[in-house]
Amino acid sequence: MGHEEVASSPLPQKDNPTLLFNNAGMNQFAKVFLGQEKRPYSRAVTSQKCMRVSGKHNDLTSVGPSPRHHTFFEMLGNFSFGDYFKKDAIQYAWEFLTEVMELDKSRLWVSVYTDDDEAEELWQAHIAPERILRFGKKENFWEMGDVGPCGPCSEIHYYLGDMADMKAEGVNVEDDYLEIWNLVFMQYEKAADGSLTPLPRPSIDTGMGLERITQVKQGFTNNYDTDLFTPAMDVVQELLRHSDEERKANYVGYRVIADHVRAATFVIADGVRPGNDGAEYVLRMVIRRAARFGRDMGFSQPFMAHVAGAYIQHMGEAYPELIAQMEHIKRTITQEEERFARTLDNALVQLERVLEETADKQIPGNVAFDLYATHGLPLEITRDLAEERGFTVDEAGYVVAKAEHALASGSGGVQGVRVGWQHLQPNRPRFNQRRQIASGRG
Ligand code: SER
Numbered sequence: 367m368g369h370e371e372v373a374s375s376p377l378p379q380k381d382n383p384t385l386l387f388n389n390a391g392m393n394q395f396a397k398v399f400l401g402q403e404k405r406p407y408s409r410a411v412t413s414q415k416c417m418r419v420s421g422k423h424n425d426l427t428s429v430g431p432s433p434r435h436h437t438f439f440e441m442l443g444n445f446s447f448g449d450y451f452k453k454d455a456i457q458y459a460w461e462f463l464t465e466v467m468e469l470d471k472s473r474l475w476v477s478v479y480t481d482d483d484e485a486e487e488l489w490q491a492h493i494a495p496e497r498i499l500r501f502g503k504k505e506n507f508w509e510m511g512d513v514g515p516c517g518p519c520s521e522i523h524y525y526l527g528d529m530a531d532m533k534a535e536g537v538n539v540e541d542d543y544l545e546i547w548n549l550v551f552m553q554y555e556k557a558a559d560g561s562l563t564p565l566p567r568p569s570i571d572t573g574m575g576l577e578r579i580t581q582v583k584q585g586f587t588n589n590y591d592t593d594l595f596t597p598a599m600d601v602v603q604e605l606l607r608h609s610d611e612e613r614k615a616n617y618v619g620y621r622v623i624a625d626h627v628r629a630a631t632f633v634i635a636d637g638v639r640p641g642n643d644g645a646e647y648v649l650r651m652v653i654r655r656a657a658r659f660g661r662d663m664g665f666s667q668p669f670m671a672h673v674a675g676a677y678i679q680h681m682g683e684a685y686p687e688l689i690a691q692m693e694h695i696k697r698t699i700t701q702e703e704e705r706f707a708r709t710l711d712n713a714l715v716q717l718e719r720v721l722e723e724t725a726d727k728q729i730p731g732n733v734a735f736d737l738y739a740t741h742g743l744p745l746e747i748t749r750d751l752a753e754e755r756g757f758t759v760d761e762a763g764y765v766v767a768k769a770e771h772a773l774a775s776g777s778g779g780v781q782g783v784r785v786g787w788q789h790l791q792p793n794r795p796r797f798n799q800r801r802q803i804a805s806g807r808g
Contacts, residue, residue, distance in 0.1 A: 369444055370407035374414045376636040377438075378645050385511055386645045387417035387633075391443035392510065392550070392571040398447050399515040399552050401566035408449040413576065414441045415632055415685075419648050422511050426746065429625045430618040430659075433588035434544065437652060438629035440576040448567025453488050455549050455570045459522060460492045463547070469582065473525040475499065475537050479506040479518035485551070489520070496534065505538050508550045508571075515565065517553040521545050526587050546582065547574040590617075595624045598676040605669055619659040626656035627673040627699070634695045635687040640702045651744040653702045658747050661710065668703035671696035706742060713741035717748060721755055731763020739771065 375394040379385040382396070391414040397403035418425040419437050428435035444458065463469045477499045478485040489498045500506075509516040525532050527542035537543045552569040554562040577589040584592050590599065599620050603613050613620060633649050640650035653670065660669055674695055682689040720733055729752055737743040749759050 369409040369411040370405075372410045372412045374412060374440075377415050377417055377633055378636055378638060382511060382514065386420045386648060388414060389416055389418050389421070389423045390414070390510060390571075391416070391441045391573050392445065392515070392552075395445055395447070395571070396510065396514055399565060399569050399571070400555055405447065408447045410445045410447075412441075412443055412445070413684075414443065415636075416441045417629060417633070417648070419629075419652075422509065427749075430622040433541070433590065434575075434578060434581070436577060436589070436625050436629075438625070438632050442574045442576055442579070443572045444570070445572070446570035448569055451568050451570060452485055452551055455551070455572065456485070456488045456492070456520065459547055459549055459572065463522065467579065467583065469524065472529070473532070475523040475525065475534070475543065477501050477506055477521045477523065477537065479503075479520070482506075482518050482520070482551075485518070485520050499534060499537055501538060508548065509556060513556055513558050515552050515554070515569075515571075516556045516562070517551045519548050519550040521549070522547040524582050526582075542587075544578055544582065546578050547572060590621050590624060593680075595621075595628075597680050598624045598627065598673050601672050601676045602669075605672060606664055616663050619663045622659045623656045623670070623673060626652040627670050628677050630656075630670070630699055631674045631677050631688065631695055632685070634698050635685070635691050639698065640705075647744075650702060651746050653699055654706045654742075654744055655747055655750070657703050657706050658710070658750070668700045668707070670699045670703055674699055709742040713737060713743040714751075716741050717743065717751060721752070721757060724757065727757050729757055729759045731760040731765070732767035734759045734761075734764045735767035735771065 372394075375388060377387045379388050379393060382393070385393070388394070391412050392399070394412075394414070395405075395410070398405055415438070417438050425432075425435040426437060429437055444455075446455065463474065464471055471493075474493065475497050476489050476493060478489065478501075480500050480502050482500075486498050486500070506519050506521065507516070508519045522545070523537050523543045524546050525536070525543055527540075531542075538545075550571040550573075552571050553565055555565060556562055577592065577594055580592045580594055581587070581589045586592055589595065599613070602608075602620055602623055603610075606612075608616070629652050630649060633645070633652075638645050638649050640646060640653060642650070656670060657665075675692075678688045678692050678695065682692075688695070717737060720729055720737070724730075724733075729748065734745055734748050737748050738745060745759065745761070745764055749761075752759050
């Protein structure tokens, strides 16, 4: 009740040098939590554009094999800035999931932080005690990055499998248990030395992936089967003239293309161009990575503008910037595909040579760096291809080679190459449900 509907902030993150992109709904409120900024409201709801491709929250390597991870995703959240705290946050979440979303209560599990007796007790008003589990820092203490607001959290999990097999031991372990919502009890500010200082006023930050709640509502066990992604994947299938069986057999490539083109579409709409540094590198990398998968599935011409077109058509109502910049988005993607196509064949020949010459199954960092700086092959693609062949890449060595090159050239980067060694990690209801969900909680 009484939550201000606040628009998503743009993807590129300007306030925090440790983040390239917004990685959670709370980013735009970080200073409010810290007491450094005042807003005319003390409760808010958002549907925030997020990218998890660098730093603490990085889902890149999961995209493709995983049914539920994305680079770009939309995070729904409600926030309290020193207004309500644990009791109301838990009650609002429960009401929203069980009454507004009408989820099956018998499939829900919740988790609390190791020593959070208060949260456990509050949950007991809603759910049987044996459905409340305790986990440690990794699962139940949320931090935005290496510094900033943080606190213990309580997660809500939905069981997707056969009821006869449901068990407490599966939560946070098995894929059938889908984490759908994270309620963070914002209580501390973490400093660079790791110390925690209590926030001026305890606050609430919640985050629910639109992709995941859509999956549950639409009755799937895979985000990519929802209508958030199928229009784009249908375009890929049409262009490749694949049968349904071929589409299924190539599911990793379909998912990577669907995910990465969506990410590129939104990142470009928010003003980023492909380049060699920071957010620009990430954009270049996702376009090139999708192009490489596309090439493997039979594309010999730029194809991604058509896929971007499906997203612009389906998501343009909620995000008018996509419509306003449609031609620019398509042109930017196509140009990057063309640029990559000019060097890709040669880069793959070079990589083949490297694999033949590498005796100990680990590509040295300076060699991986040269594959990008000289041949345009992003580290993330080198890593994909190396792993397919049972090799690894010395990524720490890559960082050293990059830094040495930057030092030698005095330019901050060989051809400006400065990022790219970090891995990318990630998660939406029907398009017309998005607003309702974002504002319907609390
Ligand atoms: N910040 C928390 C998360 O990203 C809850 O919104 O999971």
